[in-house]
Structure formats: C-alpha cells, structure tokens
Amino acid sequence: MQLSLTVLLLSAMFPLLPCYATVVDAEAHTSFWLWGGVEPQPALRRAEHLYVLQGYVHQERRARGIRTVVETQGPAVRHMGECKVWLVYRTETLEWSPEIATGIVRRLGIWRMAGNEVVGFQVDHDVSTRLLPAYVEFLRRLRAQVPRSYRLSITGLLDWSNHGEVQALAELATVVDEVVVQTYQGSATIPNYRSYLAGLKRLTCPYKIGLIQHGEWTEPAELLRNPWFRGYVVFLMNRK
C-alpha cells in the first residue's frame, strides 16, 4: 500500500517528531483488526484477539424509500485457530431496525459453530462529540437486544477524550465493555495524535488503543499506569 511510503514521508517531513517515535510493527502485537482482502501475514499466527469485519450498515435509496441495509463484508466465516474473535460492524447510521441486531446475534452464533471462541461484537461508528449522548442511547438499546454473554466493544475517536462531554463519556462506560480508540485516519496515523492522548484519562471504562500497521506510535509512559488501559489493536494492511 501507499501507507509505508506515506509514513516515511511524514517522518521525514515533521522533524519535530521525537526521535523515539516508532513505526507500528504488527509482529510486536497480538490483537488485530482483520478486514476483507488482507493477505495472510505472519503476525496472525500469534493473534490473541481478532476483530473481524462482518458488515457495513448504511442507508440507501430504494424504489420504496430509504432503507437501512447491512452489506456483508469482510472475511468469510472460518475457524480462526485459538484466538478470541470479535465481529465488527461498521455503521454510518444509528437508524437500525431490530432485525439487524437479530442478524448480528445469529452471525455470532455462526462463528461459534465454526469452532471459534467468540467474545462479542464491535460497533465501528464515527460519531461527533455532540452526538455522543444519542450514540450512548443507541448502544444501550442495542446492548439489550444481544445476550449478555457477548461483550460489546466500540471504536472511539481521539478527540472524544479531549472535547467529549464528561457525562456522556461516563454513561458510555456503563453500556460498553470496551472502547478501542483509533489513532489513525484512513491509512495513516493522525499527525498530532500525541496532543490528544492526555484526554484518555477521562475514559473510565476499559480501553485499548487502535494503531495502524506501519503507522506511528510512541507509548506515553503514563499510559501503562492507567488502570483502564488494556493494550493495543493493530489494523492490518496489505503492503504493495
């Protein structure tokens, strides 16, 4: 992909970056996002948690009006070995019909039947800070539609922690089991991600940091002391 080149260029371009900034090496991690079409790579051998894309929820215009649709995406169901599996649903809308949750529950069961240890599912939605309260409500309803035996993870945005409404963030912590905060956008690390990390202190639920393979990451010493920090998830990419 263009990514590695981009990162090199970025590194060359931002001399202010501390010299200890490192390139994200998937081999040093054990949790990954796995999207469709990603070539097998050695890091997957030691995977402990896999977040597998399974669907994309969005709205479409149809002859009979607007409807929310679930487009099947990501790798086919198969036995993933001994790692724990999360199923990921990207969504552009919070207008979900109850059938969508039913479909997710079934899909979770299907992955179990394929011999996997299925931990739960993740909702990948980019919500603005202002809409966090509505999102929390959406998640609360969704949570109620899925058996408690499955955990609920969501992706989070870096700026929630800086600008997020404290109340909404606190409520979020009562609804979801974990937040994975993404430090990248598209295929590159957000250039000034470090300015945002301070705000992670405001998250009061287990959280992980989402990194992009070949992107940039420097671990702040404070992170390891944070009781809610649960490690990293690396978004796997193909190299061109």
Add this chain to the structure above:
Amino acid sequence: MLVVIATGFFAASARACGCPPAYSYCYCHPTWSVEQHAVNSCSNVPYLSPYNDTGVNLRLLLLDEGLAKLEIQPDELDGWVNNPWEWEEYQYGQVPFHARVFLKQYFRSLDTDDDEGGQYPPSYESAEGTPWITLDTGQVAFEKALEAAVEVPVEERDLLIRTRRDLWQTLFTLHERGESTSEILDKTFVRRIASPAGTHFLAYLQAVFAFYTERYSEAKALFTALQECEQPWVRETAHYMISRTALLHAEWSGNRIQQNNDGSSYTLWTKASIDTTLLGEAVQAIRGYLQRYPSGRYAASARGFFRCCYSLAEDYPALIEEYRWQFEHLDSAQSNLTVSRFAEEVPITLPTHAQAALLRFWLPLACNDLYRMRRHSDNALSLNELQAQRPAFIGHEEVFEYLLAAHHYFIRRAPGQTLTVLNRNEQRSTGYTAFSSRVLRGLALEATGEHRAARRYWEKLLKEASSQLLQSETLQLALALNYKQSGEVGKAFDAGSPIVDPYLRNALLHFEVTAPLLRKIAITQHSSVQERHRAVFLLLYGHLIKGKYKAFVRDHALLGTLPAPPERSPNKWCGDRSPDVTLFSWSGEDLKDGLRCPSIVKIATILAADPQNPYGLLCLGDFVLFNEREHDVIWFEPWGIEDKRRPSSAPVPRLGVGPDPIPGKVFSRGEAYKAVLARSDAPPDLQAYALHRLVKCYAPAGINHCGDRDVPRAVRKAWFTALKTEHGRTVWAKSLPYYW
C-alpha cells in the same frame, strides 16, 4: 474519524463532525487542481484522469453508455457523503470530489436495483465463501415452494416449514450442547413425513442441514440424489444447490490448519491451497444446471458463480469474458448484475496485471490503461502497446482517441503532441469522454505556456451552456488556477465573474486571497453576505495570529460595516459551520483560571504599541485558550496548512501552494509565555502567571499542547520550582500542586 489541522494557534483543535469511517480512506485533503498528480480518494475529477479512483473512471464511461446519469440526490440519508453541508468540514468542494461522494451523491444507474428483502441482497457469487448468507432468502423460497405444493399434507407442510425456520436455532443449540447434528432430522421427523412429495422436501432439508454444517461432500451427494425426483421445485433447487455446494467446497478447500512451534494452531486460507479438482467440479456442476435449466429460477445466480470460480482459479481471460457477457446482457434473465453492482464489482476484481485478458473487453481495458498512466506506475503503458489496442476499441473510437491524447499528456509530457491528437478528433458531444478531451486540450494549452489562449479557451467553454453535472465547476477551477498563475486571483471576485461555485470561491478566499483583496471583498456590495463575513473573518484572524496587531485594530472597524449575517441554521450534526465574526468581539471574558483581560481589540492595541508587552501576550494567550475550550470544534483553521508542509506538494497548478497570502509567524501560547519570562521588566505576578501556564502546557500527560517546541522534563521542573520558590505566595503558585 476526525480531521485534524495543527497549527501553533489552537494547537489541538479538531474537526469532528460525523466523520467518514477509517475504511473509506478519508484522511486526505482534496488537491484543488484540475490536472491532479497523485492518487487520493478525496481528489477525483469528472473527466477520465489517471489519478481518479478506477471506480469513478468506470462510472464516467457508463454514463456515456447511457446506462446511468449524474444528478444531485437529496441529502436525506445519514452519513457524511450524502450531505453536502458536511463536505466543507472536510474541505471538499464540488470539484475535486471524494470517490464515495461521486458514487453515492451523484451517480444514479438507470436500471432499477432489487428492492426486495430487508437486507442488502448478499452477493454470494462474490466469493464470500459461507453458506449462511442465504439463511433467510432460502427459508422464504422453501416456504413458498411448500405452500404451492398442495400435494403435501398440511401437517407435514407445517412441520417442514417450522423445521426450516428453526434451522439456525437448532444447529446452534446442538452445537452449544456439544451434540452431533448429522442425524437430527432422521431421528425426529422421518416417521412423521409420509407423503411422497413431503419425503422429497424432507430429503432436501436433510441436504440443507448438511450444507449449513459444512459437510459439503455429504450435501452434494444428498442434493444429487434429488436432481431427478418428481417434485419439480425440489428437483430444480437441488440441482442448483449441487453447484453452489461444489463451489463452497472448492473455496473451503483453501483453508489450511498450521501449527506454531508452541503447539498452538491457526488457519490460513489462500487461493493457492484450493483443490483445483473441486473447482473443476464446481464449473461442471454450474454448466450442468444451466444446460438443463437455461431459464431456470436460479439461472442468474448460477451464472454468477462462474465469476467466482474464474476468480478463484485466476482464469482471467474467462473472467473478463464473463464480465463482457454480463455487460452486454444486463437485461438477460441470466445476468445477476445491475449497472451499480457492475460498477462496484469490476474495480475490485479487475486483474490489473492480466493485460492480454483485458483486451477482450474495452471497458475495463480503458480503466486499466488510465491506471497505468499514473506517474511512477510500476507497469507504465507504452505508446506501442496502446496503439496495438486499437482493435479492442472498435465501436468506442472516441475513448481510444482520448486515451492516446492522454498518453501523450500524462506519460510523455508532450502537450504539443496531445493537441495534435485532439485536433484530429474534435468532439462535439456533451458526454464525459468528450468533456475529458476538452479539459485535456485546456491543460495542454496551459502546459505549452499559452496561458492567455488557455484563459480565453476556459472562458469560452464556460459561456457554452453545459448540460452535464460537475463540468462547469471543473472549468471554473481551471480558470481560477489560470488567474492564480498570472497573479490575478482578484478577477475571480469581480462583478460578473464566471467563477460562481461557492465552494471554489471559499477555497480561493482561504488559500489565495491577500489581505488587501480580503478587505476589498469585505466592503464590496456585490459580494454575498456570507462571503463578506468570511472575508472579514479571515482578515482579522490572519492579522491576529500573524502578529499584525496594528492592521487588526484598523480592520476591526470593518465589523461595523458588515450587513447582518444570514440566519444561522445549525444542522443536525455539526452546528453552523460558517465563520462567526463575533469571535472578534470577545470582551475579555475571564477564563475561570486566567487573568483579567480587556477586549480582544484592546489587547491588540496594547500589542500594536509593544508586540512583546507581557500583559498583551498573556491576554492573547487567554483568548486562544478560552476559545480552545469553548469551541470544541474549531472550524476556522486556515485550510491546506498540512498540505503545504508536505513535500509532495503538487508539481501541477493547484490552490493552496506558494507564498502564504497573509505572511507571518503564527502565534503560539508557549512562545508567548517564554517571551514574558525573557523580559526582565515584566511584573512579577505576570511572570508567575506565565510560569503557571507554561507548566500547564504539559498537563495532564506530559504532552505539550501550547504549539511551541517541546522541552525536556527537567526544564518543566525548573519552571515549576521557580514558580514555587520565587512566586510562592501568588495564587498562580498556590493553585498548581504538580508539574508534568
């Protein structure tokens, strides 16, 4: 996700409204150029460009084939691509555009998409590789078939329907209990189904259970046993299911369980591991079904399986032929592609390296040729190779001639030759291929240095009414770049200027307009009210952050000349995104933990007299900090700053590169605080406040957010110590228990 633009001022501000997902590769700024120079999902143009997303080029060609049209769709769907008022947030205009905006907001195929089913019709022909995607559709079909089969007694029918309906739950429950699923139907139901037709349906269900539990060999045998049975629905459906099972079986054979050294295992799926014998069986099974049921109820689906087989087998000539067949038979009962699905699928499966195969179908060939005209392509298209493709474009000569001209322009960098080729085939139509030729002609004129001629050319094209969407905006951008090239950006804002696209005018204001011109626009009656507000905002903002305090004070008076702003209409996600000049009416409202400050205009007056005045600098810092806290979304960062920092800055004309229209060093709080400390005549309480703020720049995680260069922890400690020892009695020392 968020788009972040960092400057020294408002260092950590974010744009965070309804951002597109990571997967969409949105993290890029549009390159405000007609020519483009690099692949960037955000920067597509409505002509056939090597740097367009292949899906965009393909759709442009489909438009010319009369299979689709471009129209602005109402912004009634969730998601940023559907809502033009959000585009500005990402600094998009209309041209260039994001690939997804093009296909979701503008592109509309003229055939009708399937509207049935609550969920998106699963494309089980697209190698998704799991039986489960037909769990629901299969159930509906099974029930309908049973309802039509009057020869099956009602009790049997109900039992069969219920069993199929419970299929998932049954299998899941058995799995959770650790029980075998292979004989479930035998045990439970056989003795209750006695009618001949009912028996066939039961046998079919047994095969379906084997299918859904991935016992493919067994499923194949069970379906095969039914392909001659008397019940017509079961007979045909079982026959079709043989091919589907065979295909899944072949795909499944690509899984290999691998062992790690520590004894753990993992599964790897690769095309290379697929059992080719099984794949051959699948092709035979599909052919078998289609021969017997050429107009069968599953004919379209079965034919679709061929694409999957050929893709798995990497048989590209067959794959391309299949796409050609589908494209030429979109109305056929055997085609399972709509125009939209065709446009979605081809760019994903396009075998870019299989040039010989692509010669079989001009449409993907044209897309691939453009792809190979990109700068730094590792497989650049040679002129000889392109010329040899002429026979592949019979019937599509207009496209071929354009490709030739584009080759001269984009690969050989020979604008003269480009014009020669274009002159040979003047296009009169209003299609997108013809438009591509027109744009290329203008670009070639610019590249030969004929800027005057190019300007006349763009102006002439703009006067000709264009019926096609996005074409005018492209030409306006070309003309604006021509103005920029000759240092006459102001012409874009003259009365009667042909540059009317509001997005483009905003981009010009942000990227290119100098302070004198901003001032002129601010007082020009023919400018729109929004534009005048934006001009004043950018002017005052530029003065303030670039240290032009005298100019700020002088131009602050412009605020009084502005007409009332148009009513602000907060949208559902982002609030109002237009510039709000009331920022510059800041009265000096106290930060809860800051100094007592006068209004921003008084602060600027103090700094105009002494740019290093400690009180002035600290209050300007408070103004910045206050707005950082209060405006969680700071929309007004100057556009394109990140782009300017990138060395890849375009070797093509574009907006936002070149000298800063308002030059000067950007204010940073960190530097201001250090400047106060450096002044020995600064009053002690202000020195204490500067130290207090400097230490807090690193709160709470040791990360600096004051926009200046980071300092080591030892320096922060020294600041803290100085505050505590030299100014220990001040409120600023007492209120700060830590350093970071």
